[in-house]
Amino acid sequence: MKFLCQFTAVEDNRIVILNGAGRSGSNGYVFYKYLQVNHPEFNVSLIEPWPSSHLKWESWQKIGSARYVITTHQPFKVKKGQINLQFWHGVPLKRMGIMANNTRYRDNKRNEKLWHKNADIVASNSDLYESLMSACIAIEGKKYRKMGFPRLDALNNPVISKEELLKDLFDTEDSQAQIGIYMPTFRYELEDKSVMEKIKSGNFFAFNDFNGEELNAALKARHQYLIVKLHPYEMRMFENFDSHYSNIAFLNNDYLFDHNYDLYELLGDTDFLMTDFSSIYFDYLHLNKPIIFITNYLKQYEKVRGLLMGPYEEITPGICINSQEELLGNLDELDNRQIHNRRLYWLDLTNQVKGNNYCEQAFNAMTQNN
Template sequence: MKSFLFRLYLKWMCFLAHFTTMEENNVVILNGSGRSGSNGYLFYKYLQLNHPEFNVTLVEPWPSSHLKWATWQKIGAARYVITTHQPFKARKGQINVQFWHGVPLKRMGNMAHNTLRRDTKRNGKLWEKNADIVTSSSDLYETLMSACMAISGKKYRKLGFPRLDYLKKPVISKAELLKDLFDQVDEQAQIGIYMPTFRYELEDQTIMDQIKQGNFFAFEDFDGQQLNEALAQRHQYLIVKLHPYEMRLFASFKSNYSNIAFLNNDYLFDHNYDLYELLGDTDFLMTDFSSIYFDYLYLNKPIIFITNFLAQYEKTRGLLMGPYEEITPGICVNSQTELIKTLSELDNQQIRNRRLYWLDLTNQIKGDNYCEQIFDYMTKRYR
């Protein structure tokens, strides 16, 4: 019922938006990705800095039923509508540029085990109707996205993703990040970051209970103090960046560990950072089924894959590729005991070769400055 009413709300607001005057140099960015590798937010920053001749409006969170009429006027007046999730237009004549928010690893839409057929059919029609440009990085990306969303091949353009421009250009130094999050000075420091996927959709309350109690890995053998000591012995520091839903479970939880720190959206919003503007300062990544690892390949740094809920996740939602151990260029662990053993040797030549193999598969675009490529194409193609 809520979904139906929201669609009615959107139709009504789009009708009203027709009474605004569209301007060629107006861009609106509908950002549903927060500050965790948001193509929309980072493209917004790029346009503000490099193209002041364009009027750019950032709308977040999106979608929302609480936007002011002034915001809808700006949406209606935009020639270019940038989206990070479902494509959207308020009126005819607008150009929708679809960034999406990650190379898909988890099943979505048509391919997912936990979606309804009527919803996937509706989404397919919206993609066909509203998306004009779907930015891409590779044939593999296009194949995976089309399998899930039924996107026409003619809509893709291999232009890259804005977030990748910021991976190798951190906004602060590694020493500053260490001081900000850990209040430490350590010239030997290795900073790791743990970014799991959205585990709530596993519909397993025991997982949420473990996370709420401070067991952010939801390991059966979790021991925070033991893990902290293992990190400290190696001059390693772990940033824990959970999904916003899981971070809410930590509302009153403060890390009592010297080498483990929680990164929430408040730090990112307060400093006007996106997470990708900090990732270049990290030395290794830990994740489970999050597609962030495809982007982390650009840094060519070690990745640890946490597999304690792999079987459960494959059954509940599913993955687009497998076997998992073959598509993940890093060391897989399913317990804290295995994780601690891995911390002493994160990398080797065989793993580095696998990372480069997967980077070639997921990135067929030569050169850098993806933001500029996207801007040039969208403004010249529809001039």
């Protein structure tokens, strides 16, 4: 199919978005929604999941006829005349490619060749981002364009109100509510069965001292509500998917797909973020709200995969906690002036593209590349 679509004539007004990022901060999906509303003169198609070995011939025809091919993971195109705009799906904090401790030389060299051959424009938001990405995948500097990332447009424009989100996920009303969201990274790669067993049993933090009832009671006493958004792999193995807690709710992809939401279109309604080594925290800095960093598997991650920057406590502008006891001890004061200033420092370092029209900047960079 891929070979046959090379013979399809290219249409200058056709854009195809190969979305491998689902609905969890997908530049591709947010850009797709933007194009539909703001540039009806273009014929835009969203193809997901990507990559897929089961695409219909119709989808391959769309890929083959597109002048612009947009990707969120590996760059891809089938013809020299096509322009590939590479969004990627996060500012890297964990090592990947040639920098990672758990990758193979042959795979890394193949990926480098793909980027050299297929990526025409690589979206960027800072010199730091370009340095981190090139360290991992050896991207040539001339490919970068500082345009920001479409997903950032969604942060300050929630598609529903905080009250609606509270009603949807917690079935309650609370004028004093503080909504937090917990988004850990992919912990399966730690290859630690004990971590997976804890998660499977309902211990989504994988704390040694986890107590769901105690955590829920502490949140309830403070009018705090916690949304748990696990990696899809972890969510599939989670036994207690339907929360019986009043102040803890699990957000799955079904909710996002059923409502045509991307997660970033809801993040603006939250009051704080909890994460471990996920690059989401770089994006959350745009909201200038508290971030809690979970460090109970920091040493294992540094050994198995590695981090691109460190020491960890110096690059994370927020409270670092290692256990539920420490978490509960910090719920009353998630922020202070020192942490606030550190967030602003890291925002300036990781984002040199100002404004809130990242989708439009991406569109201009793409269409003016001819």
